Amino acid sequence: METLNYRFENGTRKLSAKAELVGVVSSGNLEVLIEPADLQGGCAVEIKTAARGFGAIWEAVIGDFNKRWQLADTRISINDMGATPAVVSLRLDQAVEAMVEEK
């Protein structure tokens, strides 16, 4: 397993809804837990992945995600079992959309 942490500051979009979990920890898939957290406007992402050595790709995928949503005060926690970058992006968007819907 490998643990990766990212943090982005000065987000503009706040999610106030309750925590949501999307996806499943199965082969080529991942679960994304998204929840509001007091992070001084920041967005923190923690990834625990079974596939070691893909830090550069994660950084790019999470960076793109941050550009799309600019989340503030949000904690995102991921358990990954070798999902491809496209699946990761899809699940991240699904997680945010699930929270926006709940509002």
Added chain:
Amino acid sequence: MTVKTSSYLEANARERIALVLDAGSFEEFLPPSKRIVSPHLAQLDAPVSFDDGVVVGRGSLNGAKVFAAAQEGGFMGGAVGEVHGAKLVGLLKRAVQEQAEGVILLLETGGVRLHEANAGLIAVSEVMRAVLDTRAAGIPVIVLVGGSNGCFGGMGIVARCANAIIMSEEGRLAMSGPEVIETANGVEEFDSRDRALVWRTTGGKHRYLLGDCQGIVADDTEAFRAAASRTLQAFKGNPTGLTLQALEAEQAMLEQRIARFGDAADPQDIWERLGVEQAQQIPMLEAAPFVALVEAHRVKGTP
């Protein structure tokens, strides 16, 4: 959560529980944000899941106060680890404490999570005990089986400890899974890659014909929901506890079954002996015409 699918098989555990219970009624205990994960998997450097592969909580089913659990077949095949099992046991105990009208278990599992060895085995046996305690408290326990991983191993036994099982044709229920039988007894005995044989032997239709499940429905969340509600209503005011009399009747039914069908080489031989006309057509039938065709012939097990 918006869910558009209607196939029970295709839905994940969270989607199923949301669709089977009354819309918006489900309140989860120990939600993923609590991060109650398996301590054993981390030691093995294996991925964990924030709900340890099972969703448990309270809700309503056509207005009836029910407690419900849904196993996630995608996470380690729905296998029961220490935390996963403890969540099921806690749910059943709380259902007794809060005098629920019923417990609905959406099972999809290969049985015990072997990574967790004895802790997993003990967890499964504790779930069995909790199911029987719940029944003894006058609360019916109803099991739904319709996921692609089926319901096997120790959890197959748990399912048969419940008051009633509702399956789809796609659902499977057994003790040993196909690969286990092939490994232990050879491919001549059972070819686990022969999917038609696997479903003829462990699928919902065969289980219904043999009296191992009490209801069979189409692969549809609404059909499962309706059948679960009907079954729950049927238990209202009726005893739910396991009795010696019921156990003896079950034993007699099993003895009769092995005497009648013990030498049959294929489930289709059994269907023919049951007197079902055009038994070879059974795998092709939808749930409703299948029930109509076999109702007079099937073995009716004691609930």
